[in-house]
Amino acid sequence: MSALMIETEQFSYAVHYSSRRRSVALQVKQGQLTVRAPLGYSLAEIKALVLQKQQWVLKHLQRVKLQTKPQWLAEQQLPLLGTTLALTRQRGEKSAVLYSKDNLTIIVSSRVQPQRYQKVLLTLLQKWYQQQAFSWFTQRVLYWQNKMNVRSGNILIGSWRTKWGYCKSTSELGFNWRLMMAPEWVADYVVVHELAHLKHLNHSARFWQLVHEYYPQAEDAKAWLRHNQHLLEL
Ligand SMILES: [Zn+2]
Structure with missing residues (x-):
C-alpha cells in the first residue's frame, strides 16, 4: 500500500x-x-x-x-522583534553571549558538565532576552508616554506564564521578556496597553477606546498573540 x-x-x-x-x-x-x-x-x-x-x-x-513547542534551538535560530538571528553555540573558558547584527553566539563554559549544559544554555539565553527587553521596553515606554501624555514609574521585566505585562497603581510597569520573540508591532501594542492603564486602571470601554486611539492595530496584535504565543518559548 x-x-x-x-x-x-x-x-x-x-x-x-x-x-x-x-x-x-x-x-x-x-x-x-x-x-x-x-x-x-x-x-x-x-x-x-x-x-x-x-x-x-x-x-x-x-x-x-x-x-507544539517551537524548535528554535534545534533549528539554530532565534526570533527577535520580527527578525531572525542565527544561533551559534560554542564551548569556551567563560560563559557569555555575543550579539552582533543577525548573529547570536552562546559560549558555555567548558567547566559546565554535559548534564547541566542545556540548563545553563537556556539560562544564558533567557538572561540575554531579559536585557534586550529592558532596554527595548524602556525606550518604547519613553516614546509612547510622551505621545499619550502619561508618566510611568519603574519598568520591570518578568517571566510570567499567564501575562504579557502589568501596570500597578504606583505606575510601575512590567513586561514579559517573551515579547522580544514577537514582532515589534505586537510588543508595541503591550506598551500602549499598559500605558493606557495609567489613565484607566481597568479594562473598561474607555480604556479600550484610549488603546485604539493610539494603537489602531491593537486587535490584530491581540489576535497575533493568541495564535502565536506557543512560539514565544525557548
Ligand atoms: Zn490590561
Whole structure:
C-alpha cells in the first residue's frame, strides 16, 4: 500500500488506498492529515472532499500547532522583534553571549558538565532576552508616554506564564521578556496597553477606546498573540 502526497495552499496530506475500505476517512494525527479511501475513488473526488472539509482540517491542524513547542534551538535560530538571528553555540573558558547584527553566539563554559549544559544554555539565553527587553521596553515606554501624555514609574521585566505585562497603581510597569520573540508591532501594542492603564486602571470601554486611539492595530496584535504565543518559548 503506497501513499500519495497531495499539496494544497494551506497543508499537504497523504492519501492511502485500501481494498478493504468502504468509505473515505479523514484523520489528523500529530499535525498531519491522512486520507484513507476505498480503491476506485478518484483523486478528483478526494480533493473535492478535502476542500469541503477544509475548515475542520485547519481547526485540527491549528490545535496541534498550539500544543507544539517551537524548535528554535534545534533549528539554530532565534526570533527577535520580527527578525531572525542565527544561533551559534560554542564551548569556551567563560560563559557569555555575543550579539552582533543577525548573529547570536552562546559560549558555555567548558567547566559546565554535559548534564547541566542545556540548563545553563537556556539560562544564558533567557538572561540575554531579559536585557534586550529592558532596554527595548524602556525606550518604547519613553516614546509612547510622551505621545499619550502619561508618566510611568519603574519598568520591570518578568517571566510570567499567564501575562504579557502589568501596570500597578504606583505606575510601575512590567513586561514579559517573551515579547522580544514577537514582532515589534505586537510588543508595541503591550506598551500602549499598559500605558493606557495609567489613565484607566481597568479594562473598561474607555480604556479600550484610549488603546485604539493610539494603537489602531491593537486587535490584530491581540489576535497575533493568541495564535502565536506557543512560539514565544525557548
Ligand atoms: Zn490590561
